[in-house]
Amino acid sequence: MCLGIPGQIVEITDKTRKLGLVDVSGVKREVNLACIVNEEHPVADCVGDWVLVHVGFAMSRIDEAEAAETLKILEQLGEVQDELAAMRASAEALGKAS
Amino acid sequence: MKYVDEFRDPEKAKFLLREIDKIVAAIASERDRPISIMEVCGGHTHSIFKYGIETILPDAIELIHGPGCPVCVLPMGRVDDCVALAEMPNMIFTTFGDAMRVPGSRKSLMQARAEGADVRMVYSPLDALELARQNPEKEVVFFGLGFETTMPSTALTILQGEADGISNFSLFCNHITIIPTIKAILDSPDLQLDGFLGPGHVSMVIGTDPYRFISEHYKRPLVVAGFEPLDVLHSVWMVLKQIAEGRAEIENQYNRIVPDDGNNVALESVSKVFQLREFFEWRGLGSIDHSGVRVRDAYAAYDAEKKFSVPAIKIADPKSCQCGEVLKGVIKPWDCKVFGRACKPETPLGALMVSSEGACAAYYQYGDIEKIHETTDAA
Amino acid sequence: MTNLETAENGTTRRRRRDRINVPTVTLAHGGGGKAMRDLIDDVFVSAFDNPSLAPLEDQARFYLADLAGHGDRLAFTTDSYVVSPLFFPGGDIGKLAVCGTINDLAVGGAVPLYLSCGAIIEEGVEVDTLRKIARSMADAANDAGVQIVTGDTKVVDRGACDKLFLNTTGVGVIRTGIDLAASNVESGDVFLVNGVLGDHGAAILNARGDMALSTPIESDCAALHDLIHSLLDACSSVRFVRDATRGGLATVLNEVAEASEVGIQIQEDKTPIRDEVKGFCEILGLDPLYLANEGKLVCAVAEEDADKALAAMNAHKHGRGSVAIGRAVAERPGRVVMETVFGGRRIVDMLVGEQLPRIC
Missing domain, CATH: 3.90.650.10 (PurM-like C-terminal domain)
Structure with a gap:
C-alpha cells in the first residue's frame, strides 16, 4: 500500500495551483505541493525541498536531521558491537597471557 | 538516490541482525511459539519480499502479512461496479494500474478494456482531472482506492476540480481506513500477534496518535516503520526490544517522514470532502464498521456513486478461500486448501492472491522461503 | 512501353516513379493498382535500394553458394513490431524492426544477411512518416551490413491497426561449429x-x-x-x-x-x-x-x-x-x-x- 518515493523540488510551475516539478534520480514529474506548504513555508520557498511523493502529491517534507539521527543510531549500534568484540578479544588475550 | 540508498546499506543491517539475534535468543526460550509481528501495510510486505528480509531474520520471528493492500481487500462487488461504470457510453474510466487485473464476478477492468471500454491507467488523480479537462464532452470517473495515504490526493483533486469548474469529473470512492481494521484484527479470538509494524505512509497523514489504543487497550507494541530494508529491520528490532522489556508503546522509527501529529493540510482536505461510512465490506475480512469513507453530500456532483447508478450487488467471497485466517496470521498462505492449486496469481480466487502485494501472491511468486533457508544453511 | 531499364551493372530494374504528392495514405494505396506501386516505390524501394530487391519479383533470389560461404546452417526467423509510439527517444519502429530481427538471428550465432519487410499501414498515416521510417530501416540495415530484399504492403481501414505494424523476417547463416542453446x-x-x-x-x-x-x-x-x-x-x-x-x-x-x-x-x-x-x-x-x-x-x-x-x-x-x-x-x-x-x-x-x- 502507498508507494512513496523521495524526490527534490527543482522548480515551481504554477504558484496559484501549488504545482512544482520534482526530480527523482533524473526523472521529473509535476506534483501538487498543497500538503507541504503553509504560511511559514510558502510555495515559493519549496525549491530545494526534499519531499516524499505519492501519486503526484508531495505528502511530507523530509526531515534531514531525523534521517541522520536514524542512521546514527544504527552506526552507534555497530560501534558498540565493535567495542564489545574488541574488549572480548583483549580479555581473551589477557587470559592467555596470564 | 538520497534518502533511499543509505537505508539499504547491508553493513548496518549486520549490526541490527546481531542485536535482533541477541534479543531473540533471550526471549525465545521462554515461549512455546514464534514471535509474531504483523506488518499492516502492503508496502512493507513488498519490501520484505523484494529484499528477502525473511531469509535473513531468525526463524523464531514470524512476519504476518496484514490487510494493508487495498487492492487485495477490494470486494468483488465493487470491481463489478467499476466494470459497469467503465462500460457506460461516453465514459473514460481511470484507475491506478494496480486495479486493472483484480477479478470481478464476471470480468476485470483489463477484460473490460479489451472488450472496448475506455479504461486508462493514470499515475495520479490529477491526471484523471486533466483528462476531464481535455475531454469536456466525456464523463471521466476516477477509481479512488487506498488508505489514508491516498485519500488527501483524491480529496484535493476534487477540490481542484470544483475550483476550476470542471463538471465532468467524478470519483468512485473506495477509500478505506486502517484503524478500524487493525481493531477488528485485534478483536478476533484466535489472534496470536505480539506486535505491529505500523504503516509509515498512512502515518505521515494521520500521525501516530490514532494507534494509542493498541498499546493502551490491547497492550501490543507498534512501531511506525519506513519502507527501506534497514527501516524494516530497525523497526523489527524496536518491536522486539519492547517485547523483551515488557513494554507496549507506540514508537516512530520513520520520523524523517512521519511527524507525530500527521499532516494538517491533508487531514483537513480529507474531512472536508469525505465522511465515514457506517460500514465497508472487505474481501477476506467481511464487513467492518466505519472502515471506509464516502464523498460528502456537499460534493455529490463529484461522487460517481450518486452521479451514475452502479449495480452495488454484494458478491460473497468464494467459500474455499481462507484469506481472513491468513490475514490474521492464524494460518500461513500455504496452509490454505486452495493455495497454489485452484488459487494462483493467473487465476486468483482469494483476495491475497490478487495483487503482487497480497501475502499469498508474494509467497507464490517469491516464496519457497523454507527451501531458501535450507539452501542458505547448506551453503 | 516498358517500365524496366537496364542498370549499369547489367541487371534489369524497373524505372522509378516520382515522389507521390499526396500527404496521407488512403485505402487507394492498398488497392493493388498504380497508387500502390507508386507508394511502394516512393517509400520503400527508394530507401532499400539493392540488387536483390531491384527486379521486384515476387521473391528475392540468392545463390546457395553465396550463403554456404558463411557457414553450414541456415537461420530463419520472423518478428512483428507494433510499438506505440512509432518514434521514441533512441529509435523508431523501423530501426527496431531491423535490429530486432538481426538480433534474433545473431543470438543463434548466425551472420545476418537478408531481411523482408511487411508493412500493414492504417489509412490516414502521413506519407512522410512512412518515408522517415523506411529511411531509418535502410540506415539500420546498411549499418549492419544486411539487405532488405523483399517486402509487402497492405493498407487497412482506420482503426484496424495502430498507424503502422511491421513484420521483418530474417535469413542468416550459422558459422560452422557454433551451437548456442x-x-x-x-x-x-x-x-x-x-x-x-x-x-x-x-x-x-x-x-x-x-x-x-x-x-x-x-x-x-x-x-x-x-x-x-x-x-x-x-x-x-x-x-x-x-x-x-x-x-x-x-x-x-x-x-x-x-x-x-x-x-x-x-x-x-x-x-x-x-x-x-x-x-x-x-x-x-x-x-x-x-x-x-x-x-x-x-x-x-x-x-x-x-x-x-x-x-x-x-x-x-x-x-x-x-x-x-x-x-x-x-x-x-x-x-x-x-x-x-x-x-x-x-x-x-x-x-x-x-x-x-x-x-x-
Whole structure:
C-alpha cells in the first residue's frame, strides 16, 4: 500500500495551483505541493525541498536531521558491537597471557 | 538516490541482525511459539519480499502479512461496479494500474478494456482531472482506492476540480481506513500477534496518535516503520526490544517522514470532502464498521456513486478461500486448501492472491522461503 | 512501353516513379493498382535500394553458394513490431524492426544477411512518416551490413491497426561449429550482460506519456551481431546468447534455468541499471528486471573463460559496460534466485502478465 518515493523540488510551475516539478534520480514529474506548504513555508520557498511523493502529491517534507539521527543510531549500534568484540578479544588475550 | 540508498546499506543491517539475534535468543526460550509481528501495510510486505528480509531474520520471528493492500481487500462487488461504470457510453474510466487485473464476478477492468471500454491507467488523480479537462464532452470517473495515504490526493483533486469548474469529473470512492481494521484484527479470538509494524505512509497523514489504543487497550507494541530494508529491520528490532522489556508503546522509527501529529493540510482536505461510512465490506475480512469513507453530500456532483447508478450487488467471497485466517496470521498462505492449486496469481480466487502485494501472491511468486533457508544453511 | 531499364551493372530494374504528392495514405494505396506501386516505390524501394530487391519479383533470389560461404546452417526467423509510439527517444519502429530481427538471428550465432519487410499501414498515416521510417530501416540495415530484399504492403481501414505494424523476417547463416542453446548451460557457468538494463522498456513507457514523467532515458535499440561474433571469436565456451527483449532479464534467465535444468543465482549489486531507470521504476512501482531491452544480451560462458569473454565484449562499442551478474548452480534447478543488495534472497519468477504501474 502507498508507494512513496523521495524526490527534490527543482522548480515551481504554477504558484496559484501549488504545482512544482520534482526530480527523482533524473526523472521529473509535476506534483501538487498543497500538503507541504503553509504560511511559514510558502510555495515559493519549496525549491530545494526534499519531499516524499505519492501519486503526484508531495505528502511530507523530509526531515534531514531525523534521517541522520536514524542512521546514527544504527552506526552507534555497530560501534558498540565493535567495542564489545574488541574488549572480548583483549580479555581473551589477557587470559592467555596470564 | 538520497534518502533511499543509505537505508539499504547491508553493513548496518549486520549490526541490527546481531542485536535482533541477541534479543531473540533471550526471549525465545521462554515461549512455546514464534514471535509474531504483523506488518499492516502492503508496502512493507513488498519490501520484505523484494529484499528477502525473511531469509535473513531468525526463524523464531514470524512476519504476518496484514490487510494493508487495498487492492487485495477490494470486494468483488465493487470491481463489478467499476466494470459497469467503465462500460457506460461516453465514459473514460481511470484507475491506478494496480486495479486493472483484480477479478470481478464476471470480468476485470483489463477484460473490460479489451472488450472496448475506455479504461486508462493514470499515475495520479490529477491526471484523471486533466483528462476531464481535455475531454469536456466525456464523463471521466476516477477509481479512488487506498488508505489514508491516498485519500488527501483524491480529496484535493476534487477540490481542484470544483475550483476550476470542471463538471465532468467524478470519483468512485473506495477509500478505506486502517484503524478500524487493525481493531477488528485485534478483536478476533484466535489472534496470536505480539506486535505491529505500523504503516509509515498512512502515518505521515494521520500521525501516530490514532494507534494509542493498541498499546493502551490491547497492550501490543507498534512501531511506525519506513519502507527501506534497514527501516524494516530497525523497526523489527524496536518491536522486539519492547517485547523483551515488557513494554507496549507506540514508537516512530520513520520520523524523517512521519511527524507525530500527521499532516494538517491533508487531514483537513480529507474531512472536508469525505465522511465515514457506517460500514465497508472487505474481501477476506467481511464487513467492518466505519472502515471506509464516502464523498460528502456537499460534493455529490463529484461522487460517481450518486452521479451514475452502479449495480452495488454484494458478491460473497468464494467459500474455499481462507484469506481472513491468513490475514490474521492464524494460518500461513500455504496452509490454505486452495493455495497454489485452484488459487494462483493467473487465476486468483482469494483476495491475497490478487495483487503482487497480497501475502499469498508474494509467497507464490517469491516464496519457497523454507527451501531458501535450507539452501542458505547448506551453503 | 516498358517500365524496366537496364542498370549499369547489367541487371534489369524497373524505372522509378516520382515522389507521390499526396500527404496521407488512403485505402487507394492498398488497392493493388498504380497508387500502390507508386507508394511502394516512393517509400520503400527508394530507401532499400539493392540488387536483390531491384527486379521486384515476387521473391528475392540468392545463390546457395553465396550463403554456404558463411557457414553450414541456415537461420530463419520472423518478428512483428507494433510499438506505440512509432518514434521514441533512441529509435523508431523501423530501426527496431531491423535490429530486432538481426538480433534474433545473431543470438543463434548466425551472420545476418537478408531481411523482408511487411508493412500493414492504417489509412490516414502521413506519407512522410512512412518515408522517415523506411529511411531509418535502410540506415539500420546498411549499418549492419544486411539487405532488405523483399517486402509487402497492405493498407487497412482506420482503426484496424495502430498507424503502422511491421513484420521483418530474417535469413542468416550459422558459422560452422557454433551451437548456442538455452539448454547448454552447466553448473558453474557465468552469466554476462553487455550493459545497463531496462532502458528500452522505460523509454517506451515514458514516450507513451500516460504517466506524465519526463526523463532523458533513451531506447538501447541496436544490432548486436557484430558484438556476438567478437564474443564467439574470443571465447569457445559460449553456451547460449539471448537478447533480453520482452520480459527483460528475468524472463530470459527463467527460460534458461528451465531449459538447462540448473539454478541461477544473480547478484542485485552486480546487475547494471542506470539511475534514471531506477528512479523511473521507483516512482511507478516497476521492477527493472522485467523491463524490455532492445540492445542487450545475456550469455553464459564457462567460468574460466569469463574474463576473456568480458574483455572481448567490453572492447566492442555495444559491449562497453559488460559485466558478470551471476552464475549457474546445481541447487534449485529451474529457479532464478537473486541475492539482494541487502544480503537477503528472493526468487525472480516469470511474470504472469505484463507489468503494470502501481501505487501500492
